[in-house]
Amino acid sequence: MDVVVVGSCNIDLISYATHLPKEGETITGTKFSTGFGGKGANQCVTAGKLGAKVAMVSKVGNDAFGQDYLKNLQDCNVNCGQVKVVDDVSTGVAAITVADNGSNCIIIVPGANDLLTVSDVEAAEDLIKSSKVLVCQNEIPSVISLAAMKSASNHKVKVIYNPAPAQKDFNPELFSLPDFFCPNETEAELLTGCPVESIDDAMKACRDLTENHGCNSVIITMGKNGAVYQQRRGVDPLHIPVDAVAAVDTTGAGDSFIGSLAYFLATRPELPVPEMIKRASFIASVSVTKPGTQISYPRADELPAHIFS
């Protein structure tokens, strides 16, 4: 395996309406769509669409959503040997309402994602140790991510950790175990307690994360401003810009970046990390020019050849 992701699968249920309903109000919407989401699966599918050999360690419910999700993963060439279907719980869902002016509200019900156990990670140990890169996020219990990261680092497998969505109760080992600690601006702000609004702020946040929290490499994604990278404590952070695009839907851009970074770390380990970040940012910028999440992620044959050179 190139990339293994221990993380979430969620079905997105998206209702569009002129405005968001108030408490007790029933309104008629204008459009409905479903999508495959969950940060873990998004990152896994990104790397798979680029051509990496990918596997997912996850749980879905024994319901129609779970069956749909398994089929989606198989269609995206994701190895599902460690995706378990569990009874008496729903597949993870995100019920999303989007108003005409773009404001939204979201309820995520983790369902089966919350039932991942340390023994599921133990059962996946052979898979993890045979992979080049492990990727974890925060949509499953943090003890599970920790167990997976420990297993990976025991076997010298590179670890990318995307601390998203942001969490306040943070086990300090989550800072020091990963090789690459990759928050966005919001998450970096919450974890460091300093505002992260500019490139300079992000550089300060990198220094705080490496000097005061024990992070190894830090990459902060900055939307249209690309990313800021600090290789390790004491080294100057670098700004790695991305070319402007006409953004249509930025949902899942961060996941596209993380999955692409995992792809390059696993398949092109000889590339300098700033070059991997530049290419991953480009791929994420392509994803924001199309609507949807996983369906907006480009396949290898839809990208220019220099991305793979």
Ligand SMILES: Nc1ncnc2c1ncn2[C@@H]1O[C@H](COP(=O)(O)OP(=O)(O)O)[C@@H](O)[C@H]1O
């Ligand atoms: N408007 C944009 N123009 C170009 N690239 C973008 C844009 N928005 C996001 N990206 C790319 O996606 C990456 C992740 O986006 P970001 O907004 O930081 O993540 P998140 O989805 O976590 O908020 C960025 O580093 C950048 O490469």
Ligand SMILES: *[C@@H]1O[C@H](CO)[C@@H](O)[C@H](O)[C@H]1NC(C)=O
């Ligand atoms: C959208 O409209 C609501 C009022 O219906 C308002 O509270 C909200 O701030 C608006 N959001 C944006 C992004 O304009």
Ligand SMILES: *[C@@H]1O[C@H](CO)[C@@H](O)[C@H](O)[C@H]1NC(C)=O
């Ligand atoms: C960072 O990611 C979180 C999801 O984890 C999202 O809610 C937030 O809007 C993102 N921040 C920015 C600045 O894009």
